[in-house]
Amino acid sequence: AxxxxxSPRHLIKEKRETATLKCYPIPRxxxxxxxxxxxxxxxxxxxxxxxxxxxxxxSIPDRFSAQQFSDYHSELNMSSLELGDSALYFxxxxxxxxxVNEQYFGxxxxxxxx
Amino acid sequence: QKEVExxxxxxxxxxGAIASLNCTYSDRGSQSFFWYRQYSGKSPELIMFIYSNxxxxxxxxxxxxxKASQYVSLLxxxxxxxxSATYLCAVANSGNTPLVFGKxxxxxVIA
Numbered sequence: 001a002x003x004x005x006x007s008p009r010h011l012i013k014e015k016r017e018t019a020t021l022k023c024y025p026i027p028r029x030x031x032x033x034x035x036x037x038x039x040x041x042x043x044x045x046x047x048x049x050x051x052x053x054x055x056x057x058x059s060i061p062d063r064f065s066a067q068q069f070s071d072y073h074s075e076l077n078m079s080s081l082e083l084g085d086s087a088l089y090f091x092x093x094x095x096x097x098x099x100v101n102e103q104y105f106g107x108x109x110x111x112x113x114x
Numbered sequence: 115q116k117e118v119e120x121x122x123x124x125x126x127x128x129x130g131a132i133a134s135l136n137c138t139y140s141d142r143g144s145q146s147f148f149w150y151r152q153y154s155g156k157s158p159e160l161i162m163f164i165y166s167n168x169x170x171x172x173x174x175x176x177x178x179x180x181k182a183s184q185y186v187s188l189l190x191x192x193x194x195x196x197x198s199a200t201y202l203c204a205v206a207n208s209g210n211t212p213l214v215f216g217k218x219x220x221x222x223v224i225a
Contacts, residue, residue, distance in 0.1 A: 033212055033213075035213075041217070042218055043158065043213075043215050044215075045212040045213065045214070048210070048212055055210065056211060056212050058212060088155075090157055092213075096210035099145065099146065099165060099209065100163055100165050101146075101206075101209060101210045102160055102163055103148075103213060104160060105157040105160075106157060107156070107157050108157045
């Protein structure tokens with residue numbers, strides 16, 4: 001079965017640079033979530049989109065922005081990168097209807113800021 | 115502040131034994147509960163979800179939910195070394211709301 005696709009898988013940036021992470025949800029899934037996971041930490045929710053509209057916002061810095069496009073893929077834009085932004089960034093997708101919406105995670109993008 | 119609590123472990127069990135993983139949550143409005151398995155450096159993999167009180171079985175895995183006690187557990191029968199991973203408990207209010215994760219329990223299955 002098709003899974004969530006994320007690109008790139010690895011990214012190395014310098015401080016103050018910008019980065020763009022991409023996420024392609026499972027076909028027919030209409031909801032995308034972004035999570036950040038630091039070393040030894042649990043995933044922390046950043047932001048989500050349902051049917052191309054922002055649905056929830058978590059601990060996303062103002063330096064970050066995201067959107068969901070007409071084909072349901074999503075991009076996370078990160079500017080003025082800081083050393084503390086080094087983490088695994090996961091995208092998850094779900095079919096946003098019903099009481100229980102299982103979220104399936106992509107393989108993640110490992111961002112290293114030097 | 116919604117909180118999900120798990121014992122960080124490590125929890126060590128011999129191969130073939132039952133591993134019992136526990137999780138408590140603070141938000142009584144939570145309606146759906148998930149268990150994810152995460153290998154080091156990899157993404158969380160959904161094992162099971164549950165939303166009704168009681169037990170739900172899927173192969174070697176059984177999830178248990180007690181909303182009155184705000185308690186969720188995961189039992190892994192016939193544990194295998196390949197089950198060694200971090201198990202994340204996650205809760206959501208309803209529908210397509212974000213997950214709140216616990217810090218995970220590290221399980222080690224000894225051959």
